[in-house]
Amino acid sequence: MSSIQVFKPFYRTEEVLSEIRQCLEKSWTGIGYKTIEFEESWKEYSGFKYCHFLNSATSGLHLAFKIFKDAYGWKDDDQVITTSLTFVSTNHAILYEKLCPVFADVDSSLCLDPKSVERMITEKTKAVIYVGIGGNAANYDQIKQICERYNLILILDAAHMSGTRSRITGEHIGLDSDCTVFSYQAVKNCPISDAGSICFKDESFDKAARSLSWLGIDKSTYSRFSDQSYKWRYNVENLGYKYHGNSIMAAIGLVSLKYLEADNARRREIAAMYSDSLSNFKGIEVISHDPNIVSSRHLFQIAVENRDSLIENLTTNSIYCGVHYIDNTSYPLYKHFNSDLNVSKYYSDRLLSLPLHLHLSDSDVKKIVQSIQSAVVNNPV
Numbered sequence: 001m002s003s004i005q006v007f008k009p010f011y012r013t014e015e016v017l018s019e020i021r022q023c024l025e026k027s028w029t030g031i032g033y034k035t036i037e038f039e040e041s042w043k044e045y046s047g048f049k050y051c052h053f054l055n056s057a058t059s060g061l062h063l064a065f066k067i068f069k070d071a072y073g074w075k076d077d078d079q080v081i082t083t084s085l086t087f088v089s090t091n092h093a094i095l096y097e098k099l100c101p102v103f104a105d106v107d108s109s110l111c112l113d114p115k116s117v118e119r120m121i122t123e124k125t126k127a128v129i130y131v132g133i134g135g136n137a138a139n140y141d142q143i144k145q146i147c148e149r150y151n152l153i154l155i156l157d158a159a160h161m162s163g164t165r166s167r168i169t170g171e172h173i174g175l176d177s178d179c180t181v182f183s184y185q186a187v188k189n190c191p192i193s194d195a196g197s198i199c200f201k202d203e204s205f206d207k208a209a210r211s212l213s214w215l216g217i218d219k220s221t222y223s224r225f226s227d228q229s230y231k232w233r234y235n236v237e238n239l240g241y242k243y244h245g246n247s248i249m250a251a252i253g254l255v256s257l258k259y260l261e262a263d264n265a266r267r268r269e270i271a272a273m274y275s276d277s278l279s280n281f282k283g284i285e286v287i288s289h290d291p292n293i294v295s296s297r298h299l300f301q302i303a304v305e306n307r308d309s310l311i312e313n314l315t316t317n318s319i320y321c322g323v324h325y326i327d328n329t330s331y332p333l334y335k336h337f338n339s340d341l342n343v344s345k346y347y348s349d350r351l352l353s354l355p356l357h358l359h360l361s362d363s364d365v366k367k368i369v370q371s372i373q374s375a376v377v378n379n380p381v
């Protein structure tokens with residue numbers, strides 16, 4: 001019997017190869033060419049005004065904190081309100097810049113609880129980072145309002161949110177954030193193997209990101225020398241990083257982006273099948289997404305009392321699930337940032353992500369549902 005993975009990236013091999021072939025034949029595999037094409041396509045698709053293609057979302061999150069810290073003169077230990085129910089990249093990025101993560105609690109949507117966020121605000125608070133877990137955008141508007149009221153920068157970790165839109169306006173979520181960071185890592189819903197992008201609201205920050213993602217190199221100073229003899233010359237003003245994306249990755253991305261709407265629609269179809277069968281099932285809590293959004297549906301999550309034994313049970317049926325996420329303050333690195341996180345900790349012990357990807361057939365979904373239902377019935381709390 002073939003096994004069912006929680007994630008399995010889906011690539012249109014021939015189309016991807018033909019995009020990559022163009023890079024190889026042009027002898028242009030680095031920054032420029034396809035990376036520019038991807039940035040333009042992403043802006044057109046999403047409506048973000050600026051987009052810079054990177055080697056990962058982790059790099060993007062780091063750049064966001066670095067650029068805002070430099071621009072606004074934030075000090076070491078200034079505070080960023082964040083969630084502990086996320087991939088550690090979100091919080092590592094805060095630590096990279098010697099800022100202090102302050103963990104607010106989530107609610108039953110697994111997104112930041114606005115009331116908890118507001119309670120955590122102090123004199124030292126400079127920013128809030130919101131994670132749209134699984135493609136959800138619950139409470140996003142309220143968090144945005146809090147940021148406006150307290151004059152805080154809002155960074156959106158949109159690693160799961162490629163294509164998440166408002167059902168009301170049709171606009172991509174995050175256009176009003178100060179900075180939105182996407183991941184195109186292989187198991188995300190817009191897969192490119194390894195890549196990300198950073199979308200600033202402000203042009204000067206987009207410029208800063210372009211320089212800092214390429215070791216701090218700034219070519220614009222010399223652009224006035226259109227003279228061929230100065231083409232090799234550039235300036236280095238800042239200690240930058242090697243974070244920019246390349247044309248091979250962008251070539252893969254152009255194909256993933258072309259099919260993103262259709263792929264997300266299929267993800268929603270699978271999520272609806274899960275929801276229909278599991279929502280009213282005793283012992284299972286389905287994590288639902290904000291009804292006012294059209295979710296990218298990167299994840300379908302449930303909460304159960306006997307999570308670990310359910311995982312074991314499903315594994316014996318060759319069904320592999322995931323957990324997104326374990327409360328980050330349970331890791332040694334984040335232990336001393338511990339705070340009152342009753343809801344986050346509750347879900348950290350109970351969450352389970354069901355298989356959700358483009359290789360799943362309807363009958364796979366039925367099989368998964370049946371396995372979960374019989375495991376929960378046979379193993380009551």
Ligand SMILES: *Cc1c(COP(=O)(O)O)cnc(C)c1O
Nearest residue numbers: 056057058087089159183185196
């Ligand atoms: C995957 C992920 C990231 C990091 O993305 P990379 O592109 O792998 O660096 C950041 N935040 C969240 C919530 C993620 O799931």
